[in-house]
Amino acid sequence: MAKKLVVIVPMPGTYMLDIAGPCDVFSAADSILHEGLGEEGAGYELLLAAYGDEKTVQTKSGISMTCPVTLAEITQPIDTLIVAGFPMALLHAGDRRLINWLKINYPRLHRVASICVGTYALAEAGILEGKNATTHWEHSRAFQEKYPTIRVDTNPFYTKDGNVYTSGGVSSGVDLSLALVEEDYGREVAIQVARKLVLYLKRPGFQSQFANLLQLHSVANSLAGKLRPWMLDHLDKELGVEELANHLNMSLRNFTRVFTRETGMTPAKFVEKLRVEIARKYLEDSDYSMEQIAARCGLGGVVSMRRVFLRHMNVTPSDYRRTFRTSFAD
Template sequence: MARTKKKLIVVVPMPGIFLLDVAGPCDVFAAADKILDGNGGYEILLASPLNTKKIPTKSSIALHCAVTVTAITQPIDTLIIAGFSMPLLERGERFFKWLKDTYPKVNRIGSVCLGAYALAEAGILDGKQATTHWEYSQQFQQRYSGVKVDTDPFFTRDTNIYTSGGVSSGIDLALALVEEDHGRETALHIARKLILPLKRPGYQAQFSRLPEIYRQESSMGGKLYTWMIRHLEEDLSIEHLAQHSNMSVRNFARVFLKETGVTPAKFVEKVRVEAARRYLEDSDLSIDQIAEKCGLGGLISMRRTFMRHVNMSPSDYRRSFRTSLHAVEN
């Protein structure tokens, strides 16, 4: 049987990334290549976005790329930008131009974690759906208003553009690309080999936290947050919050929305869910007790609210995220 030519996967590690941004997807493609044994496998090429082939990482381990991106001569099937370094927003013009010029020549293009910044800077995500690390989603949306940001999924696809969420989501993306190329059975074989689920349950929302801006004492949201976490069992209606802030209801609602980007009601719900998550992770309180302490009503009401924010039930969340210092409930 004639061997099928391998697809060239070019992975571009950005300076200052986590190793997993690169290693995760590369290991998936490497495992696929071994399993396929030359029958339509993958050739992986690490290419530097800089003038040097040496790329520093957060893990204190430098990556040595085979080439710089401008030296690539082979046809690229899949181009993946792994991570991103914010200083490049000011000095990455040459790389963004290369990215923009290269995109029409590739079969697929993708990003891992903050790599979506590079695609957006190159104009590739204009009018497209994309995701990135949940912690940077608000900042990303503000900078790139033309991108349809969805922070729930671990990865998204819009035409031939693939973007994945935080760090380990690059593994989910790579498995999906292998499944697209070689079918579910091959992808499942790889997932089993690497001791991974083929498709992770849940969404990025289960890992996200209340944005730090809401907790800053200098902000209106921060001042209310500090007070609210001590009064979660009380009435936190907009009337009560406005009274606490010595403002009229109408003015309070307007100023609060302008400063935080969310309505007071949504903010209260977010704070209550955040507190419930802490209790689920770190305490032995029953879910009924947590619902009462956090002002989330009864068990059914808390479950409904939790599903809306975290895409998991409280009991599933506790099983997944409870600290090792506490025994998991049966």
Template sequence: MKGMQRRIVVVVFPGFQLLDLAGPADVFGTAELVTPGSYRVEVVAPRAGLVTAGNGVTVMAGALDEVEGPIDTLMVAGGLSVPRHLADAALVGGIAARAGAARRVASVCNGAFLLAEAGLLERRRATTHWLSAGELRERYPDVEVDADPLYIEDGHVWTSAGVLSGVDLALALVARDLGHEPAGRVARGLVVYLHRPGGQSQFSLPMAALTPRSEPLRELQAYIDAHPCSDLSVPALAARAGMSERHFSHVFTRQTGLSPGRYVERSRADAARRLLETTDHPLDTVARRSGLGTAETLYRVFRRHWRVSPGDHRRRFSPPKER
């Protein structure tokens, strides 16, 4: 597509999330201003006409089944109404048909469900909003669902996490198409961060755990998050919960979806993240105050959970120092 205007076709439907359209559309629109002739955006829906987003704003869309010719990127929006549209043959069938004419296919948030329903995520790794990841995994067992990254590229198919991660995905596509310098100008024009890596986690790590049904375990979970430097070993936590170690491990894992050890590590990693973003403490101090012990452990844990080094994260996300 070098030297040619890239055709971006965004699929919406009644009740779609407006930001899933507006965010990427503004990225591609700004890229067109930065590099004239690079992109044009079309909005389509199962039926042509006005389409009302979940927040009540209406947009004009063309008909999905009337899209003809090659497509550079077919992008599917998400929204709270997605579940009731999975049986819409015009929408799902239209996505499947148009995907065959597209160089690449993408989804924002739970638009991944529509891609999966159209058979486009079969045997692929994909992400979606973390709240919907379990349902995507259960409904489509042939999809390798990873709830952590902001976006995932698997072959010609890209999926992104919740809402604003669609901006991250669109910036990544612009960087891939035009290079990092033009993408950086787009990001600066929109006053957004360039370019959050796809592996960046989409949520605070303890949020990945379910809230326990048991009040004592909810209190214990809050205690873990508030006291990262305390003894948070299984024996200590089991004693605090008034259970045997074996029973505690079983109940905690069943009710939160994470083993006690894994939850503690995630909680401490998140405490370290907050310290990196809000203080200028040296890494060994951050490691000690977050309960991770040493800078080496901090580095290893950070790489495992966020796929970036602690120093890199601090440079990207800490506020600038006042002059």
């Protein structure tokens, strides 16, 4: 049994965890397979490969990584190729070297994967055409608009469609790498890697629990932006669409039309998302009971709040509090 070659392509401006996380997972798996299980020939050979001629890549933290090879210099069969991040500035500058390499070499790869916005590289190469994919939750809407034929779901930490794997934001690359180890060498090996690195084998929850439901910077100068301070002061009230329109001295029809055009959602949906966002803050930073939070945010009772939370966050309020509660909350 030959070692599986895993090639990671670190892109400029990428978070170090996008690169180091998968490296540590595959390295730990290789060590466990050799030292712990003694499987001759099994394991992983790791290789950082530059996408272009420049082998030194500067990460977002300012720390530089030097790749021993470029993609063009690799001659042995690649089992898994992982694109770690992707700066859109490359596309704007007309630099399509990685895209072109993927187009030519994808048929020869056993598996291809992306971490965070590395999905843009796979999409530009046509690899994700008609497939399911995920990406960082901040980019999901823009990604879906740019590539309408790709089925985007930013709930899961990672997705698999055929031999194409995509993962969400930053740490999701670790979740994906553990899943690939499990696929290659079984659950027991993956569990040992997770234990060694003090990780969840399968992290509970969904990527959506980390997302901001409302991109407030994008609605700052809209009707929603003008209404938001008033809404926050009256969040425990009903806040019907007619009441919102009256507050701005607008007709119901015109208010609904303009609001939906500016925000991409109905006023009712915006109010519901705002209620959930504020409830999240209370769950993270306060000792208010579930009943108190539901009342303060206008989410009805505990049962109603739980239902709304599951719809928007794919997690219950109590599970969210356990995960994100600040240790300094009084």
